Amino acid sequence: MKNKRRPQVFVYFNEKSATPSSQQEAEQWGRVLRFKEDFPVEGLWWPYKRASQFERLLRMHLTSYLRHRFPTTVLGDHRPSPSNTGGFSDYFTVQKEVIDGHAHGYAGRGDACDFLKRFLNNHTCGYVFIYGYPGQGKTAFCSDLICRYGYVHHLAGISGGRNDVRLMLRSLLSQIPLSLQYSPRLPDSLQELSKLWEETLIFCGKTKPIVIVLDGLDELPREQMENLRFLLPERLSHGVFLILALRPGQLLDVIRDHTSSVESVMYELGPLASEDIELLVRKELTTVTEAALNRIKMAAMGSPLYVRSLINELRVHPDFDLSDLPPTLEGLFRRATHFASEAGAEGIRRVLGLLSVTRKPLSIPEMQQMTQLSHREVHEGVVYALRPFLVETSATYRFYHQSFLEFVVHKVLFSEELLSAHAMIAAWLQGPQGKETDYYWQYLADHLLESGDYEGLEQEISTPFLVEKSRRYGYVVLDDIDCVIKAMLAANRPSAVEKCVNLVEELECSVGEAIIRDASRKLSRRESSPGTSTLTLEPQEKPVLPGLDIYIKSTAGVDVSADFYEIVPTDDGCSVAIGDAPGTGLKSAFVGRFIGHFFRRRLNTKYPARSLEDINFFVEYVRLLRANIDAMYAPQSRRRRFHNLKRWSSRFSSFLKAKRQVRSVVGAGRTATRLYTPDPSS
Amino acid sequence: MDSELQRLRLVVASPSDVSAEREIVPRVAEEINSSFGTDRGIRLEVIRWETDAHPGFHPSGPQGLIDPILRIEDSDLLIGIFWKRFGTPTADSLSGTEHEIRLAFEA
Numbered sequence A: 001m002k003n004k005r006r007p008q009v010f011v012y013f014n015e016k017s018a019t020p021s022s023q024q025e026a027e028q029w030g031r032v033l034r035f036k037e038d039f040p041v042e043g044l045w046w047p048y049k050r051a052s053q054f055e056r057l058l059r060m061h062l063t064s065y066l067r068h069r070f071p072t073t074v075l076g077d078h079r080p081s082p083s084n085t086g087g088f089s090d091y092f093t094v095q096k097e098v099i100d101g102h103a104h105g106y107a108g109r110g111d112a113c114d115f116l117k118r119f120l121n122n123h124t125c126g127y128v129f130i131y132g133y134p135g136q137g138k139t140a141f142c143s144d145l146i147c148r149y150g151y152v153h154h155l156a157g158i159s160g161g162r163n164d165v166r167l168m169l170r171s172l173l174s175q176i177p178l179s180l181q182y183s184p185r186l187p188d189s190l191q192e193l194s195k196l197w198e199e200t201l202i203f204c205g206k207t208k209p210i211v212i213v214l215d216g217l218d219e220l221p222r223e224q225m226e227n228l229r230f231l232l233p234e235r236l237s238h239g240v241f242l243i244l245a246l247r248p249g250q251l252l253d254v255i256r257d258h259t260s261s262v263e264s265v266m267y268e269l270g271p272l273a274s275e276d277i278e279l280l281v282r283k284e285l286t287t288v289t290e291a292a293l294n295r296i297k298m299a300a301m302g303s304p305l306y307v308r309s310l311i312n313e314l315r316v317h318p319d320f321d322l323s324d325l326p327p328t329l330e331g332l333f334r335r336a337t338h339f340a341s342e343a344g345a346e347g348i349r350r351v352l353g354l355l356s357v358t359r360k361p362l363s364i365p366e367m368q369q370m371t372q373l374s375h376r377e378v379h380e381g382v383v384y385a386l387r388p389f390l391v392e393t394s395a396t397y398r399f400y401h402q403s404f405l406e407f408v409v410h411k412v413l414f415s416e417e418l419l420s421a422h423a424m425i426a427a428w429l430q431g432p433q434g435k436e437t438d439y440y441w442q443y444l445a446d447h448l449l450e451s452g453d454y455e456g457l458e459q460e461i462s463t464p465f466l467v468e469k470s471r472r473y474g475y476v477v478l479d480d481i482d483c484v485i486k487a488m489l490a491a492n493r494p495s496a497v498e499k500c501v502n503l504v505e506e507l508e509c510s511v512g513e514a515i516i517r518d519a520s521r522k523l524s525r526r527e528s529s530p531g532t533s534t535l536t537l538e539p540q541e542k543p544v545l546p547g548l549d550i551y552i553k554s555t556a557g558v559d560v561s562a563d564f565y566e567i568v569p570t571d572d573g574c575s576v577a578i579g580d581a582p583g584t585g586l587k588s589a590f591v592g593r594f595i596g597h598f599f600r601r602r603l604n605t606k607y608p609a610r611s612l613e614d615i616n617f618f619v620e621y622v623r624l625l626r627a628n629i630d631a632m633y634a635p636q637s638r639r640r641r642f643h644n645l646k647r648w649s650s651r652f653s654s655f656l657k658a659k660r661q662v663r664s665v666v667g668a669g670r671t672a673t674r675l676y677t678p679d680p681s682s
Numbered sequence B: 001m002d003s004e005l006q007r008l009r010l011v012v013a014s015p016s017d018v019s020a021e022r023e024i025v026p027r028v029a030e031e032i033n034s035s036f037g038t039d040r041g042i043r044l045e046v047i048r049w050e051t052d053a054h055p056g057f058h059p060s061g062p063q064g065l066i067d068p069i070l071r072i073e074d075s076d077l078l079i080g081i082f083w084k085r086f087g088t089p090t091a092d093s094l095s096g097t098e099h100e101i102r103l104a105f106e107a
Helices: A023-037 A051-069 A074-078 A094-103 A110-122 A138-149 A165-175 A190-207 A250-258 A274-284 A290-300 A304-316 A327-336 A346-357 A364-371 A375-383 A402-412 A415-430 A438-450 A454-460 A463-491 A495-510 A513-526 A532-537 A586-602 A608-631 A638-657 B016-040 B062-070 B096-106
Strands: A008-014 A044-048 A126-131 A152-155 A210-215 A240-246 A264-268 A390-393 A396-399 A564-570 A573-579 B006-013 B042-047 B077-082
Touching (some): A008 A051, A008 B016, A094 A138, A094 A152, A138 A210, A152 A165, A165 A190, A190 A210, A274 A290, A346 A402, A454 A463, A573 A586, B006 B096
Parallel strands (some): A008 A044
C-alpha cells in the first residue's frame, strides 16, 4: 500500500517560555535549539506557542497535503452526463479554474473554519452568512471549503452567465449526485428549476447532510436580484445548510429578511491575524526570513489582498522593496478611485480630501460633520467603495498604505482641494464637537497652517492655548510653535518674529520648564504601547536563552534637545542642514527649530559660499539668544533678559527686511562656531 | 466498505514532554477522516509508540523495538514535535525522535 515517495515530514517546535529546573533540563533544551538550527532546508517546520495553535496548524497542513495529493473528484463524478443536459455540461467549468486559483496557496482563517464547524455540528439546518468587504478573501475562503470538503457550490461572476439565477440553479443541480437527484431531468423554466431545487434539497437532506456554498451574490445585476428568491428557500429542511459569502450592505439585509424564519449566523471576515499571515507567506515563500516576514506583516496590516499581492510580487521579484506598493494593488486603487473623477463627485472628493490630510483616523460621523454630507453619501459614496484600501480601527478609517495616500494626493485631488480639506478640519476642530477632543489640542495649529490661514493661526495659537497645551502635553507644544515659525516665514512678516519669541518667553514664564517636563514624563508613561519606530528599533526576535525569561521594552526620552536636520530638494540633488543649539528644553529646542525652518525657507543653492556667510550672520543672533537662555540661571533681572530677546528679534527683523538670501548649510553649535566661508564670489 | 479506503500511515515522533500535542494528532486525523477523507476515499492511521509499541528487549536498545512497529520508511507522513526535551540518546542519534526524523528523510 505504501507509495514510492518519501514520507512527508512536518515538524513543530513549541516556543512557549519555560524555566529549566536542572542542568540536565537546560542541556536537553539546548539540544532542541541546536537541532532546530541545523534542521534540513528541505524539511518543513513551524513554531507554535499554544496547543490550540498547534492543532490549527496541524489540521491545515494535513488537509493541504491531502488536497494536493488527492485532488477532488466530486465535480467530475457528480456532473450529469451530457445526455441529461442537452449535449453540454450545466456546470460552469470556469469555476474549477477559479477555485483552484484561490485554493492554491490558501492558508489561515482557522477561526472562521471553527465557527462554521460549530454551526454545522450543533444545528440541523440553516444559513451561514460570511460577510466582508472586497479584498477580505471571501472567494478564497469559499474555494478552500469547496476544495477541502467538495461542497456543492456556485461562485457568481459577471462573465459567462454566472450571474443568471436560472443557469446557477442548473449548475447547482448538476453537481448533486444522480443517486440523490429528485428527478434526473433538468427543466428549463426558472419556476420549474426552483421547484426541483427545493425538492432535491429536501430529498438530499433526508439522506445525508448537504452543504451548499454560494459566493458573490452581490455580483448579480439588479434584474437578477429579484430572482434570488428562487435560489434561496425561505425554509430549509433537515440536513440542508447554505453558506453565503457576500459584502455587507442592502442585499445582505434583504436576504436575511427573506430567510428570517430559518436559523442563521453571521461571521465577518476581518483582517488576517498575524499567525494567518505567517502561514500564508511561509506556504508560498518557503525561504522567507523572519525579518522579511515581520516587514510583510507590518506593511499588510492584516489585508489579505495586500498579502496576496506581496507574495505574488516576491515570487517574481525576490528583491522587491517591501516598503513599496505592489503594482497590482496600485492598479486596483486606480480603478477604485475612478468614480471620484466623474461629474457630480464633489462630495466624494471632499471626503477623499479629509482622508488624505487627516492626522488621525476619522469616523463616519466626524466626516459627516466636517463635510455637511449625509451618512449615506460618506459611507456608501467613499468608505464602502474604498474599503479594501482603508484600515478600520474602532469604527474610524484611514488609508492603510502611504502609497494610497500619495496616489490620491497627487493623482486624484487638486492642491486647492487639499487646502480646503485642511480648512474643513480646522473649522470643525474649532466648533463644539471638535473642541472637546484631543485632536483639537494636537493638530489645530497644523491644520490652520496647512490651510494657509495664517491669521487664524496667530489668533488661535495664543499664549493661553499654548499654556494649556504645555500643561497637558508637555514639550509637544513645540509643534505649535513650529507652526507659528513656519507661518511667520511663509508670510515673510518680520513682526511675527517678535510674536514668536514672546510666545516662548511667556510660555516659559507662565508654566515653567519643570511643569512642562513633568507633563511630558506623564504622557510618556501613559503612551506605553510601542510605536512603529519602536518596533523597528527593537530586535525582531527575542533571544532564547535556556533558563532566562527575556522581556524587551523601549522608553522614550522626556527632554527635548535642540538638534535638528533639514533636507531640502534642489534641482541637482538636495541640501542638508544638520545642527545643534546649546542645552535642552523649550528655548533651546525653539532655537534649533527656528534655524532649521529658516534654512529651508531662505535656501538658495546658486551661491553656496554666500549662503554660508549669511548663515554665519544669522548664527550671531543665535548666540545672542543663547546668552539669554544662559541668563535664566544667572542672577540677572527679567527686564534684562527680556531686553536681550527683544534686541535679538529686532535685529533679526532687520535682517529679514533686508531680504538677504540664505544659501547654504547651517550649523549652530554649542560655541556657535563659525563655518568655513569661501570667497562669496567663487 | 472500509476496506476500499486508501490508508495513509501517519507516524508521530516526539519526546515525552509534549503529550498534549500527541493527543491532538489522532483527534485531528479522525476529524479529517470523517469529513475530507470520506469524500476522497482515504483514511489516516496514526501510529504512536505509546499505543503501538510493546515492552521487550532488543540488542540495539529500546529504539530497536520501536522502529519495526513505526515502519517510518513505509509511512506517508511524519509529524515531529519538540518543546524543551530532546529525548533519550539512541545508538546512532542524540535522541529517538531525531533518529525517527532522520529515518524519514533518508527513506
